[in-house]
Amino acid sequence: MQYYKACTRELWFFAHQINMNFESDDISIGKLLHKKSYDRHKRNIVFGDVVFDLVRKQDDLFIVEIKKSSKLPEPALYQLYYYIFLAEKAGTKARGILAYPIERKSERVELTDEIRAELKRAESEIPEIVSSPYPPKAEKKRYCKHCTYYNLCWVK
Numbered sequence: 001m002q003y004y005k006a007c008t009r010e011l012w013f014f015a016h017q018i019n020m021n022f023e024s025d026d027i028s029i030g031k032l033l034h035k036k037s038y039d040r041h042k043r044n045i046v047f048g049d050v051v052f053d054l055v056r057k058q059d060d061l062f063i064v065e066i067k068k069s070s071k072l073p074e075p076a077l078y079q080l081y082y083y084i085f086l087a088e089k090a091g092t093k094a095r096g097i098l099a100y101p102i103e104r105k106s107e108r109v110e111l112t113d114e115i116r117a118e119l120k121r122a123e124s125e126i127p128e129i130v131s132s133p134y135p136p137k138a139e140k141k142r143y144c145k146h147c148t149y150y151n152l153c154w155v156k
Contacts, residue, residue: 001082004122006075008129008136010149015130020148048090052083054099061094062108063087070100072143077109078119084111085119 003011013020045052054064065080080096087094088111099106129136138153147153 001119001122001126002075002079004126004129005078006072006143007139007141007147007149009138009153010147011126012129012132012135013149013152016135018149018152020152047083048086050083050086056097061087061092062097063094064097064099066099066101068100068102070103070105073098077107078122080109081111081115082119082122084109085116 003014043054045055052063053066056062056064063080063083065076065083067076070076076098080098084094084096096109097106098109140154144150144154
């Protein structure tokens with residue numbers, strides 16, 4: 001879902017095992033952050049085909065998505081929305097927390113009917129995108145220069 005919201009071309013590459021993230025400093029920092037943050041909590045909770053970064057039980061169940069920075073808030077937010085949506089579909093009521101430990105901030109999130117409808121639409125569009133024999137056309141976005149797939153999209 002995160003790739004879908006950020007860039008459908010990146011989604012297509014990733015779905016076809018074209019992975020450019022193996023040498024990314026940002027990915028390495030993110031992995032270290034996941035390992036060191038919230039170390040008193042159970043992390044990497046496998047739920048069907050997805051892995052929640054963290055689950056916390058307070059009055060309610062919270063699915064926590066940990067991110068290195070808040071530079072790409074919408075894709076991270078939709079990843080968390082999708083996790084909550086999957087929990088709901090399985091009969092578990094949950095809310096979410098989008099956490100940025102380095103920035104020392106977090107945001108609580110809940111699904112709305114509008115977001116549920118958008119997630120259902122995305123669930124039907126994603127298989128169409130990844131089953132295409134060719135990636136979607138490259139679209140210039142503000143974060144392209146920092147993307148690990150930049151050379152596949154913009155270098156001629």
